[in-house]
Every structure is written in structure tokens, then in C-alpha cells.
Amino acid sequence: MDAKTGIASAALGVVVGVAIATLAATSLRKLRCNEKKKVKQPCASVQKPSPSTACSSFAEGKKCLLKDPTTKHEIRFVKKKALTPDTKVFRFKLPNSDEILGCPVGKYVIFTAIIDGQVRTRPYTPISQVTEKGYVEFVIKIYYPNADFPRGGIFSQYLDSLKKDDLVSINGPQGMFEYGGEGRVIAAVSGESSSTGQKMRETRYSCLGMVTGGSGITPMYQIIKAVLTNPKDTTKIVLLYTSRDDKNIILKRELDTFQERYDDRFTVHYVVNNAAKDSTLIEGPITEDLIKEKMPAAADDVAAFISGPPEMVNFVCVPGIDGAGYHQDHTYIFWYR
Numbered sequence: 001m002d003a004k005t006g007i008a009s010a011a012l013g014v015v016v017g018v019a020i021a022t023l024a025a026t027s028l029r030k031l032r033c034n035e036k037k038k039v040k041q042p043c044a045s046v047q048k049p050s051p052s053t054a055c056s057s058f059a060e061g062k063k064c065l066l067k068d069p070t071t072k073h074e075i076r077f078v079k080k081k082a083l084t085p086d087t088k089v090f091r092f093k094l095p096n097s098d099e100i101l102g103c104p105v106g107k108y109v110i111f112t113a114i115i116d117g118q119v120r121t122r123p124y125t126p127i128s129q130v131t132e133k134g135y136v137e138f139v140i141k142i143y144y145p146n147a148d149f150p151r152g153g154i155f156s157q158y159l160d161s162l163k164k165d166d167l168v169s170i171n172g173p174q175g176m177f178e179y180g181g182e183g184r185v186i187a188a189v190s191g192e193s194s195s196t197g198q199k200m201r202e203t204r205y206s207c208l209g210m211v212t213g214g215s216g217i218t219p220m221y222q223i224i225k226a227v228l229t230n231p232k233d234t235t236k237i238v239l240l241y242t243s244r245d246d247k248n249i250i251l252k253r254e255l256d257t258f259q260e261r262y263d264d265r266f267t268v269h270y271v272v273n274n275a276a277k278d279s280t281l282i283e284g285p286i287t288e289d290l291i292k293e294k295m296p297a298a299a300d301d302v303a304a305f306i307s308g309p310p311e312m313v314n315f316v317c318v319p320g321i322d323g324a325g326y327h328q329d330h331t332y333i334f335w336y337r
């Protein structure tokens with residue numbers, strides 16, 4: 001498969017891709033990931049045996065709900081809290097209080113529900129710590145009806161209508177790669193899912209450059225949290241995050257707190273398409289040039305992570321990261337659709 005078109009994900013046609021090529025550079029950034037001299041292949045890709053399924057790579061003896069990617073489990077809706085005008089944190093209880101979900105950092109689960117008599121499925125990315133017992137949280141954007149979309153989003157509105165103690169069905173984990181801690185990215189070779197026990201490639205990075213937009217922040221946030229809250233993890237992160245306007249920046253408070261607390265390791269650049277008059281943020285739209293300017297300089301120990309709406313991913317992020325010189329082996333795309 002063409003690296004730039006991504007990789008077809010197994011069960012539900014969720015397309016995740018790995019992209020990019022060639023050389024280039026970057027310019028001024030607050031956080032510099034490449035202060036050390038660039039060394040050829042400092043963290044070269046290492047072929048490793050499959051980390052097998054679900055919990056094994058991070059749970060160490062913990063009891064997991066998700067043991068194989070296709071089995072469905074019911075989780076119970078507990079509560080939700082608004083983050084922005086159309087985004088909420090949803091909290092669900094796992095069947096047993098002594099078990100963890102079993103979804104590695106960077107992966108997602110599939111929700112299934114019967115809505116208006118039809119079986120519907122959608123992927124969502126947990127944002128709670130992977131070691132959290134008894135519950136799981138998701139940040140979900142609700143697509144409310146508007147003039148352009150009179151029905152709005154089917155599944156997100158269904159989730160928004162859940163009452164306390166309602167059950168929803170999930171299965172997983174799904175996804176092409178996971179963040180294994182201390183800079184390690186574990187990716188399936190040849191586009192196969194790691195959940196199938198396929199051959200894996202593990203690469204260690206000292207820096208992650210992330211480009212994302214809207215609810216595409218969820219996998220990035222989970223990785224950022226995993227990196228920064230692990231005292232053994234010294235990986236640096238630069239996040240370029242685009243939103244509709246100043247009020248619709250999902251998880252901004254949490255990201256700002258991370259930046260204050262870990263300013264030597266984490267930098268976030270917010271880009272807003274309709275900036276408020278007094279906005280101090282970068283005025284959008286996000287462009288290839290902005291990506292080249294803000295991303296860490298490409299190197300073998302620097303990875304590019306991309307997620308967001310497909311138009312942004314395809315027409316801005318991929319060309320931008322490509323132009324910044326990231327090699328396809330070091331570029332990981334969560335393809336939202």
C-alpha cells in the first residue's frame with residue numbers, strides 16, 4: 001500500500017495511515033528537541049516479536065476487561081461534564097472495580113449501539129490513565145444539528161442522550177500503534193493490527209512532534225499525559241493544535257497545566273481559525289508552513305504524530321510533515337473519519 005494513503009485498519013474500515021518522505025528543517029521553537037547533534041540512526045528501528053494482545057505490554061499482572069479485540073463488553077454510563085460548548089468528558093464504570101480497561105496508550109475502542117433500529121459503531125479513544133481501575137473516561141465531541149447538518153451526528157448524540165446506569169457495548173483495543181512508554185512507539189509492520197499478534201516494530205524516540213485538530217486531540221492527550229506523568233519518561237513533546245475558536249479548544253486547561261508544570265519538556269502552540277479580538281493564540285488556519293515552522297526538526301529520534309479531521313490530515317498535516325522532512329517510518333497517523 002502507498003505509504004501516503006495510510007493503512008486500512010482491520011475490523012471497521014477505520015483508516016489509519018503511515019506517511020511521508022524526504023528532507024527539510026525547522027525554525028524557531030520554544031522547546032528544542034534537537035539541541036543535541038543529529039546522529040545518523042541514533043534510535044534505529046528495532047524489529048521485535050509481537051507484544052501479543054491487549055494488556056501485556058503495560059498492565060503487568062493486572063486484570064483487564066479487554067482481552068481480545070473482537071469480544072464485546074458492556075460498560076455502564078456514570079456521568080458527563082462539559083469541557084467546551086460541544087465537548088464533554090464521559091465517565092463509564094467497568095464491570096469489575098478491580099480491573100483496568102486494557103486499552104494501551106494510543107489505541108482506541110469501538111462503541112456499538114442500536115440506534116433507530118440500526119447497528120451503529122464508532123471508534124473513541126480513552127483519555128483516562130491506562131492503569132485506572134474500575135472506570136474509563138472519554139472526551140467526546142457532540143455533533144449537534146445545525147443548518148448545514150440538520151440531523152447532526154448519529155452516535156455522538158446517542159451518547160449524549162445516555163442516562164445514568166445505561167449500558168453501552170465496547171470492544172477493542174484497536175489501532176495500528178501504541179505508545180509503550182519512555183519514548184517507545186510500537187507499530188504493526190505492514191499495516192496489520194498489533195491486536196492480531198502480528199509482527200511489530202519498536203522504535204525509541206527522544207521527541208514527539210504532534211499536529212492535531214479538534215477532537216483529534218484525544219489520542220495525543222493520552223500520550224502526552226502518559227509521557228509527562230511518568231517520572232522515568234524524559235521524552236520531549238511539541239504540540240501544534242488547531243481549533244475553531246478560543247472557546248472550542250478541548251482540554252486547554254489540562255494542556256496549559258502540563259505546559260506550566262513541565263515547560264522544559266512540553267510546548268503547546270494553539271492555532272484558532274476565528275481568533276477572538278484579544279486572542280494571544282496563533283491565528284489560523286493551520287498551514288504547511290506553520291507546521292514546518294513549529295514542529296521539531298526531523299531526525300531519526302523524532303516522531304511525528306498526526307490526528308484530526310481527514311481534510312486537515314490529508315491536505316495540510318501530511319504535506320506539512322512531509323515538507324518538514326519527516327521520514328515515513330517516523331510518522332504515525334490517526335486518521336479520523
Ligand SMILES: Cc1cc2nc3c(=O)[nH]c(=O)nc-3n(C[C@H](O)[C@H](O)[C@H](O)COP(=O)(O)OP(=O)(O)OC[C@H]3O[C@@H](n4cnc5c(N)ncnc54)[C@H](O)[C@@H]3O)c2cc1C
Nearest residue numbers: 123124125140141143144149152153154155156215218336
Ligand atoms: C480512530 C478514531 C478515534 C476517535 N476518537 C474519538 C474521540 O476520542 N472523541 C471524539 O469525539 N471522536 C472520536 N472519533 C470520531 C468518532 O468516531 C465519530 O466519527 C464522531 O463522534 C462523529 O460520529 P457521529 O455518529 O456523531 O457523526 P456522524 O453521524 O457519523 O456524522 C458524520 C459527519 O457529519 C458531519 N456533521 C454532523 N453534524 C455536524 C455538525 N453539527 N457540525 C459539523 N459537522 C457535522 C461531521 O463531519 C461528522 O463526522 C474518533 C475517530 C477515529 C477514526
